[in-house]
Amino acid sequence: MTELQDRFRSVIADLALGEVVSYGEVARRAGRRGAARAVGAFLAEHGGDLPWWRVVRADGRLAAHKPTDQARRLRSEGIEVSGGRVLHALPPR
DNA sequence: TATATGACGTTGC
DNA sequence: AGCAACGCCATAT
Numbered sequence: 001m002t003e004l005q006d007r008f009r010s011v012i013a014d015l016a017l018g019e020v021v022s023y024g025e026v027a028r029r030a031g032r033r034g035a036a037r038a039v040g041a042f043l044a045e046h047g048g049d050l051p052w053w054r055v056v057r058a059d060g061r062l063a064a065h066k067p068t069d070q071a072r073r074l075r076s077e078g079i080e081v082s083g084g085r086v087l088h089a090l091p092p093r
Numbered sequence: 094t095a096t097a098t099g100a101c102g103t104t105g106c
Numbered sequence: 107a108g109c110a111a112c113g114c115c116a117t118a119t
Contacts, residue, residue, distance in 0.1 A: 038116045040100035063100045
């Protein structure tokens, strides 16, 4: 586990219930602005014990591989999901 | 070193 | 809204 991965893990582990952030936001909070893809790569192997479902794309779309599972988990936390998108927040900027 | 890849992001058409 | 190009960062080969 590299130090960068450790920071990613920390940021994601600290996400509160119902708190949804983008991959880019996670990278930013970890001090690696722009490393959104790296966040995805990290979750791909060490995402087992982390709340990976609270991480979505910048436009609100859900993760590409397990969208249904993610939608189910998000809804169980009170977050509205429709058309594979999180409505709640994430307005374009 | 160099190239390819992907749970991404932005911009422009 | 949807799509295609790039750009970007870390890894794997």
